[in-house]
Amino acid sequence: MAEDLEKKEEKAEVKTNGGKGFAIASMVLGIVSVVLFCLWYLAIPCAVLAIVFSVIAKKKAGKSGMTVAGLVLGIVSLGITAVMLILITVGLVASTSLLGSGILDDIEQRANYSRSYDYYNDYYDYYNYDGYDF
Numbered sequence: 001m002a003e004d005l006e007k008k009e010e011k012a013e014v015k016t017n018g019g020k021g022f023a024i025a026s027m028v029l030g031i032v033s034v035v036l037f038c039l040w041y042l043a044i045p046c047a048v049l050a051i052v053f054s055v056i057a058k059k060k061a062g063k064s065g066m067t068v069a070g071l072v073l074g075i076v077s078l079g080i081t082a083v084m085l086i087l088i089t090v091g092l093v094a095s096t097s098l099l100g101s102g103i104l105d106d107i108e109q110r111a112n113y114s115r116s117y118d119y120y121n122d123y124y125d126y127y128n129y130d131g132y133d134f
Helices: 002-035 040-061 065-099 102-111 115-126
Strands: none
Touching: 002 040, 002 065, 040 065
């Protein structure tokens, strides 16, 4: 009978300790994912694991500060990483469309434009002036 009582106490301790470990893991992974948001290939898995571990910890041990912190940090990290990836994608699409449309070539030609000689020739060619007044 004493052995049964000891086994029940050990099971009760295992339940509370398991939830606390998941809560700590979720908070640590949430912090890592927020710090490493620029490295999206590390931040996204850490954030997802932080959210999953937070949910597991909430079911096992109840609501605690570390559980909520892991959940919030995971969600915030996913949001920051998503915004960063969207901005990078928009920038890449915009730059490739500029390359394809020839706008950058036009800018490069204007940068190499010699104003002294070309201005003179362009002006007189526009008015069909051949240099004689008669």
